[in-house]
Amino acid sequence: MVGIGPGSKEYLTPAAGTAVAEAEVLVGGKHALGLFSGLGKECYRIGRSLEEAISFIEAARQERRVAVLLSGDPGFFSLLPRLRARLGEAGLRVIPGISSLQLACARLGLNWEDFCFVSVHGRGPEGLEAACATPKVAVLTDPAFTPAFVCRYFLERGKKFRQVWVLTDLGLPGEEVTAVSLEEGAMLSGRGNSVVILLGEEAGRDSGQEEFGVLTPGLPDELFVRGEAAMSQEEIRVLVLCKARLRKGMTVYEIGAGTGSWTVEVARLIAPGKVFAVEKDSAALALVRANLEKFRISNVVPVPGEAPGVCAGLPPADLVLIGGSGGRLREILVAARGWLRGRGLLVLTAVTPETFGTAWQILHEGGWQDQEAVLANLARVVQRGRTKIWQGENPVFILRARVQGGGTDDD
Structure with a gap:
């Protein structure tokens, strides 16, 4: 076997x-x-x-x-x-x-030893009844008993879940990860080969909840729902967001939202301002939505698609954050000059010297002023056998520039 x-x-x-x-x-x-x-x-x-x-x-x-x-x-x-x-x-x-459950929980960054496991795959819905009394449920579905069926089952019995994810074709080229409410899940079509993860109100409430009220950037990495999309480290987020000079009420474009760690941190600090989180990868955008739901963020507009095209028609920005360009860095930097209103800032990160060099050159070709760059090198203490050592992390370039004609931070 x-x-x-x-x-x-x-x-x-x-x-x-x-x-x-x-x-x-x-x-x-x-x-x-x-x-x-x-x-x-x-x-x-x-x-x-x-x-x-x-x-x-x-x-x-x-x-x-x-x-x-x-x-x-x-x-x-x-x-x-x-x-x-x-x-x-x-x-x-x-x-x-x-197992599909292991991979599903890995995608979401969840521990799984305390889940109630149910399979309706080729078995029928009988096992769902016992799950109504538990706060953490994982259901394996099939084309006959789909994620929509599972969600309707719990809705009809008055069961409430604060977070629901549908993870389809895990590990395969067409993988989908979608964060939904029970009501939205009940409307899904197809997606029989799925794992449905449901968390009740009481599930996971004692893990890191005190961090939700923290007012400074740098939420612990382990609080975020994680998947395969790249996520910047806690200390890098701190530096980037300090360079961004965040203010209440700003309008921010985030290009390449990834898992949504920047999205969450920025939205918390600029509320009631708004973040437009641009992400072309559907699985990554699902993680963004999952993290927005987890942190109860309501001032973010997820924007599916590829920059710069999908940014046409968005309101003028005070800040543009670039965490990923999808190979269209020049186009995005050129377009960003038109997105930003007066005094607008652009902050971007790069992990390779080539990307840094390209960005640095473009920012000096015209349309930008007050260009600056720093290289952040992090090291962490890790256990190796009986001793502890320093382990270096990948260096990250952080670049900042102001659209030409803008003022200064002290204006």
């Missing part, structure tokens, strides 16, 4: 790869078999009849080494119990894999 994880080679363990290579016959679903199509192995595709598949496995293993490919981890809502009951323990070897 080989756990193949979410279904991409990126998350396939070495032990799983070795077991498949040593097998003579592979048994699994269409996608699972497709991962190993180049090995030239005999394959049996599991169809609608699990009984037929189990009978094939039982016969084939008498003379050949058979690898049954199971998505996620074999010990988490899989065929393992049925196969063990039918085939017995003798000659049965289980190779663990990364």
